[in-house]
Amino acid sequence: MQDTGRPAPPQLRTTQVDPDDRQALRAWAVPSRTAFLEAAPTEEGLEDRRRAVRGHRLTAVHDTVAGEDRVVATLRSFDSELTVPGAGPVSVDAVSTATVLPTHRRRGLLSRMLTADLERARGEGHALAALIALEAPIYGRFGFGAATRATSLVLDHARVAFRPDAPAATGSLEFVPARRTDELAAVHDTARRARPGAIARDAAWWEAAGRRGEGRWLGPRGHVVLHRDEQGTADGYAAYDVSDDSVGRVPNGTLHLRDLTATTPSAYRALWEFLASIDLVRVTRAADRPVDELLPHLLVDPRAVQTGPVDDFLWLRVLDVPGALAARRYLGCGTLVLRVADPLGLAGSTVRLHVAAQRCGADGWVCPEVTTTDAEPDVVLPVAELGSLLLGGTSAVALQRAGRIEATPAAAQALATLMAAPEQPWCPTWF
Ligand SMILES: CC(C)(COP(=O)(O)OP(=O)(O)OC[C@H]1O[C@@H](n2cnc3c(N)ncnc32)[C@H](O)[C@@H]1OP(=O)(O)O)[C@@H](O)C(=O)NCCC(=O)NCCS
Incomplete structure (x- = not known):
């Protein structure tokens, strides 16, 4: 391909961005907004991002053509933990926000940023790096392989009946206020340490989850229900949004499950049974669920749960x-x-x-x-x-x-x- 009019390499320079430098963060957010086809971040959105990426490594490639200084490519990485079979969590270099402006694509900017990050991670002793690929053909050339899969599911509430041999739903359920995420974080932490493929959620992740609204973990109609065992210890939660609808006067609402985590089969059953019993709701839809979801095994009619498509995830x-x-x-x-x-x-x-x-x-x-x-x-x-x-x-x-x-x-x-x-x-x- 001809390279006419493209900036020569000396016009490109790479910097590390401090998330607390608001102006630098705003410039850094431009390529990701453009490349991910998103609207420009609001002040509130920028503040959300600042909190979410504090302590992360933010790489920016600047183009200084014609005396301007524009960020044209970004990469973010941070140290996290990944659970591996039989051994619990190990350290991992988590890579994200790989974006290049459409005006600068296919000139090796992603290759340059990602290779530098992987070299750094290896030098610092990480045995593994991980990312979520927006498109499957991008990352094989950089040595990444699809390691986990996930599926969407639809649960038809009218067909839900639990088998008599399913674990009993003991304990209790309660709604928790938006900002009270401490017990959710503790449940998730226990669950993710036992599940190969899961990565840690840090305090900033939970802080962001506690701020509900459009485009967030939970929207304005969102709810979180917490399950406690008979001793009162939190052992599961479900976070969901709802959309109401009706066919004539017949209620036809949909529950959009954002997250369901349980550390015991009993809590898992109790949460699904609760979701399927909510008045005015006909179906639950969920994305990014495990391909070996337990739910169909608990039901008299396993086809109440329709799954697919299955895609790579981590x-x-x-x-x-x-x-x-x-x-x-x-x-x-x-x-x-x-x-x-x-x-x-x-x-x-x-x-x-x-x-x-x-x-x-x-x-x-x-x-x-x-x-x-x-x-x-x-x-x-x-x-x-x-x-x-x-x-x-x-x-x-x-x-x-x-x-x-x-x-x-x-x-x-x-x-x-x-x-x-x-x-x-x-x-x-x-x-
Ligand atoms: C994907 C993206 C980051 C690639 O950046 P880039 O700077 O153009 O990538 P590079 O020039 O370093 O490409 C390196 C190689 O990967 C290939 N490649 C890059 N993106 C690809 C894609 N989406 N599909 C297939 N191949 C791709 C290039 O063709 C090139 O191959 P070559 O070495 O054989 O010539 C960029 O196009 C982008 O921001 N896309 C939109 C957002 C996005 O998808 N981000 C990824 C988030 S996980």
């Missing part, structure tokens, strides 16, 4: 192969040599993954031994595919059949068995 980038493989635990046992190729030259290595049955912990999960080696590999795979495999959400057998990893069918099956996890990884948090 993408993982391995920055340190031995570190990432050693961070999680395994349920199977075996030994495989993996040769991981990295197009960015950050993490490529050959490792021996050894999981021995006698190292089993009391909970059945096994700590691996991971060592670098010169041995011939059983499996050759790009680093992006390792990101897809790591949380157990993608089968090595499928990747081998698709030609995305090099292995015999037996080696692919051995790797699939090692990586398998009892639950599908799920990340319910946008960042």
